[in-house]
Amino acid sequence: MKKLAVITLILGITAFIPNSVMADNIIPSANNLQTTQTASSTAFAKSYKTSSENLLYLLLAALNAQNYSIEEIQFKTGSVLFKAYTKEFIASVAQKDGLNSFIKIIPADNIYNFSPVLLQKLHNYIELNNTISFQKIL
Numbered sequence: 001m002k003k004l005a006v007i008t009l010i011l012g013i014t015a016f017i018p019n020s021v022m023a024d025n026i027i028p029s030a031n032n033l034q035t036t037q038t039a040s041s042t043a044f045a046k047s048y049k050t051s052s053e054n055l056l057y058l059l060l061a062a063l064n065a066q067n068y069s070i071e072e073i074q075f076k077t078g079s080v081l082f083k084a085y086t087k088e089f090i091a092s093v094a095q096k097d098g099l100n101s102f103i104k105i106i107p108a109d110n111i112y113n114f115s116p117v118l119l120q121k122l123h124n125y126i127e128l129n130n131t132i133s134f135q136k137i138l
Contacts, residue, residue: 045104046123050130052078052101056093057134059103062125081108084118091122 048055056078063070063082071088072081078093088108095101103126105119 044106044119045102047096047100047102048126048130049100050133051099052093052095054133055101055103055126056080058126058129058132059091059093059122061129062122065125066121087114087118089118 050058056075059080060070060073063080066084069083070080071083074080080091080093082089082091089105090108091103091105093101093103105122107114
C-alpha cells in the first residue's frame with residue numbers, strides 16, 4: 001500500500017500526493033494531484049424567493065464584496081462572467097415563476113477542481129441580503 005501525504009493548497013483544496021514525490025523534493029504537476037471535491041458536493045444551482053433582476057443585482061453585489069473580477073455582464077440574458085483568483089466562472093440568473101428565480105454558477109472551462117468555498121461565499125452573501133430590493137433611480 002502506498003503512503004500518501006496530505007497537503008492543503010492555498011485555495012483550500014486538499015490533495016493526496018505520494019510520499020515518493022515529496023521525498024524527492026519534486027514539485028508535483030497538476031496531473032499528480034487528486035482533489036477530494038466532486039461536482040455533486042458543490043451547490044451550482046440554487047433557488048431564491050426574489051425576482052431575477054433583483055437576484056442579478058445581488059449577485060453583482062456579492063461579487064464586488066468578495067473582490068472577484070467581473071469580466072462581462074449581459075443584463076438581457078442575465079449572465080455574468082467573472083474571475084475568482086485564477087479561474088473563470090459563468091453565473092446565469094433565470095426566472096423560475098412569478099416570485100422565485102434561480103442562479104447557476106459553473107466554471108467557464110468545465111473543469112470542476114476548485115474549492116467549494118468560492119460558491120458558498122456568494123450564496124451566503126445573497127442569502128443574508130435577500131431582503132434588500134433594488135429600485136431604479138430616475
